[in-house]
Structures are given as C-alpha cells and as structure tokens.
Amino acid sequence: MKRFIKPVRAAFMASILASVATPAFAQADLAGAISVGEAATRKAEQTQERINQLDDERSDMVREFRTLLQQKDAAALYKRQQERVVASQENELKSLEEQLGRVEEIKAQMVPMMEDMIAAAKMFYAADLPFKDMTEDGKLDVRADRYAKLDDVMGRGDVSPAERYRLIIQAFQSEMEYGRTIDAYTDDITLADGSVKTVDIFRYGRVAMVYITKDRNQLGRWDRETQQWVDLPSSYKSEVLKGIRIADKVATPAIMMAPVVKLSAQ
Template sequence: MKKVLTPARGAIAAALVAGLAMPAVAQSQLRQALDIGEDATRKAEQVQERINQLDDQRSDMVAEFRTLLQRTQAAQLYARQQEKVVESQRRELESLQGQLERVDEITAQTTPMLIDMVSDLEAFVSADLPFKLEDRQNRIDTLRAAMENPQVPIVEQYRLIIEAYKSEMEYGRTIQTWPEVIDIDGSPVMVDMFLYGRVALVYLSPDRRYAARYDRAQGAWVPVENRFKENIAKAIKVAKGTTTPSVLYAPATRLSVTAP
C-alpha cells in the first residue's frame, strides 16, 4: 500500500532535521518521542484501514439487504396472489361438491322420465304404420337393455333414446323403398315396399299384379285401384334413384287424431 506523508510524519521529519544539532540526551528523548509518534501513526493507519474495510462490508450488506427486501416483497406479492387462487379453487370445490350431492337427486328424477320416453316410443311404434317393425323393435329392445344395465351411464342412456327418437322422426320426412316378402293369399310374394313419409305405406309386386296400401282404420292391407299402380311404380323408381324426382301421388286415407 502506498504510504502518504501525513502531518504527523511531516512533524517527525522536521524534528529529525532539527535534532541533528541537539545533545545526545536530547536526541535520545527526541527519538523516543518520534518512535511513539510513528507507532501512533501506524496504529491510526491500521484503524483507518479497518474503517475502510468495515465501510466496504457495510456497503455490501446494504446492497444484499436491498436485494433481500426486493425478494421478500416479490414473495409477499406472490403469496397474496396464491391466496386468491386458493380461495377461488376452494369456492369451485364447494360448488362441485354441491353438484355431486345433487347427482343422486337428479338421477332419481331423470331415470323415470327416460323409462317413460322408451314406453312412449314403443307405444308410438305400435300405433304407427307397420313398416320395418323388426328394426324398430330391436331399437326399442336395445333401449330397454341399456336402461336396465347399471354399467351404462345415464348420459349415455339419454343419448341412445334421443337417437332413437331422431330415427323415428326421419321416417316421417323421407321416402323409402325396400324389398320384402309378404304373405298374399297364403303364398309368399316378393314385393317392393314404399313409404311416403308417414302419409302412406304401399307395396307393389314387380309384375304389378299385386298392389295394396295399409289402412290405419282397418289395421290391414287394402288393394289399391289399378290407376295408382303407375304412380306407385314411379315413386319406387324415384326412391331407388333410377329416375328424376317429381310430384308423387299416394293412395291414402284421412288421418284423424283424437285429443286425450
């Protein structure tokens, strides 16, 4: 470390110069005084150096304290934010718990409704035109099996019932044809069935020998007049896609509905 000529050292140096002309005893006393002064100067320098070190440490500690203070403030802010998140999650859990507690009640109310929907659908099919009865009855049997199976969730039961209702609704909005073997006068005959939505259900044999419509009132097949055969044949072609769509005429009876 570079030494600086302090006032004390300057005084000592001056005394040394002046002491050259003093007697020996005085010079000895002066030397002792100078040594004491020099020792005091060294101690002062050590004290100053220690003060400088302490000041550097203080500066470091202040910087560290500021850093810790900033981190503490950030941690406190994060903690407050997390408290809000936890409170929000607690309210959500309480809401979910309340919903779970109502599941049994909702299920108890919904299951009878679904069973009634299946029964209503079965009654509707029985009262409807007798087309594709096997397919429609199989659909109802599937619904009843799903309702009796505890492994089928109530949501899936509801979906299956709605799909069945949609299928029945679709029959009333479309025209369809399909081959079917029916009994005519005790003999099996292959005919083309044709469904005019839910307006009429008719059949026509390929040779046009047999043609009939289903009469709702009688609950039986009734032969149609020959003048309708051409229209029925044309309608079957339209449904099969072998001719262009056009206006179709169907032999039908008036539909009356009696209010319950």
C-alpha cells in the same frame, strides 16, 4: 599574431545572430501552441463523443423505463383479470360440488323418466305405420332393433345413465326423420286373405305405405283403421313404381301422388 574582433564588429555580429535566432524561437512556440491546440481539439472531440454516448444511453434508459412502465401496467391489468377468472372458477367449482352431491338423487329421478320416454316411444311405434328400416343387405330392421336395444341397455349395469339417455333421444330423432324421408325395400307381407307374398314396399314419409307385387300386377296400401293391407286401384301403379325408383336413387326426385285417406279426430 592573433586577430581579435573589434568591439563594433562584435556588436554587429551579435545583432545579426539575434535577428536570426528570434524567428527560430517563435516557430518553436507556434508549433507548441498548435500541438496544444490539436490536443485540446482531440480532447474536446473525445469529450463530445462521450457526451453523445451518455445521451444515447440516457435515451435508451428512458425508453426502457417507459417500456417497463407499460409492461407493469399490462401485468397489473392481467392480474386483475385473472383474479376475476379465478373467482368465477371458484364459484363454478362450488356449484359443481353441490351438483355432484345431488348425483345420486338425479340418477334416481332419471331412471323412471327414461322408462316413461321408452314407453311413449314404443306406444308411438306400435300405432305408427308398420314400416321397416332395413340395412343395405336386407337382413336387419334397424327400427325394430333400436327398440330392442333400448330394453337391453336399461337392464345393464355397465351402461351409464348418460348413454341410455343418448340412445333414447337418438330413437326419437330417428322417428322424426322418418316423417321427412321416403324409402323402398323388399319384404314378405300377409294380405287380408291370409296369403303371404314377397313384395316391394314404398313409404311416403308417414303419409302412406304401399306395396306392389314382383309381377307388378297387384298393389295395395296399409289401412290405419283396419290395421291391414287393402287393395289399391291400378291407376296408382305408375306413381308407386316412380316412387320406388326415386327411393332407389335411379330416378330424380319428382312430385308423387300418394293414396292418402282422410283421418277423423276421435
């Protein structure tokens, strides 16, 4: 015989099932809500990251824009400066073109000027003490050779005017230097009595020029007025020998007594 559940018992069981089923539905809704919340949070985080990225990109673009503005200003300033430089160079080119147009005229004026300079240098050379500037081997008088070369270059077509002028100025500078130096060398000289002797010459700048024989027994000086050698007292012997040693760099520089003669102005 079949058993049927009574209505009261069925209602009771339904209420129990309902009470049991309700928490399960609530848990499902809560899990769904949590899942939706987590998804929203992740979406918000992604959105914030994108916002931060866009803000960084904006900051980079602003800095780059400012840098470009500075570069633009610098380029504009450089352009203005270069325009002034170009204008100055154009003016300089015009000036050079004008000068080049007068080159032949300048050359024509330089030749007589250089001839006059050489003539003046030779006149001074002839009136000066007749000292030499010997090479170390004693075979060449550099001073005399310098003036011979000046005559040579003035007659040569392969020497530029600039080189000729340089050699002339070099000759004047060398003559000026002789006045601030001392020198000693061996030479053959002709004395007042006509005899020729090999002697040691010593030059006191341009103040005096003396000689002493190899045996050290005779000494003299060059007389500007008579243009010949005259005897010196033996009291100058030690000073002359000291000067020669200093000039030969075998003695230290020291004060020397020179046989100076007072010159009268004409």
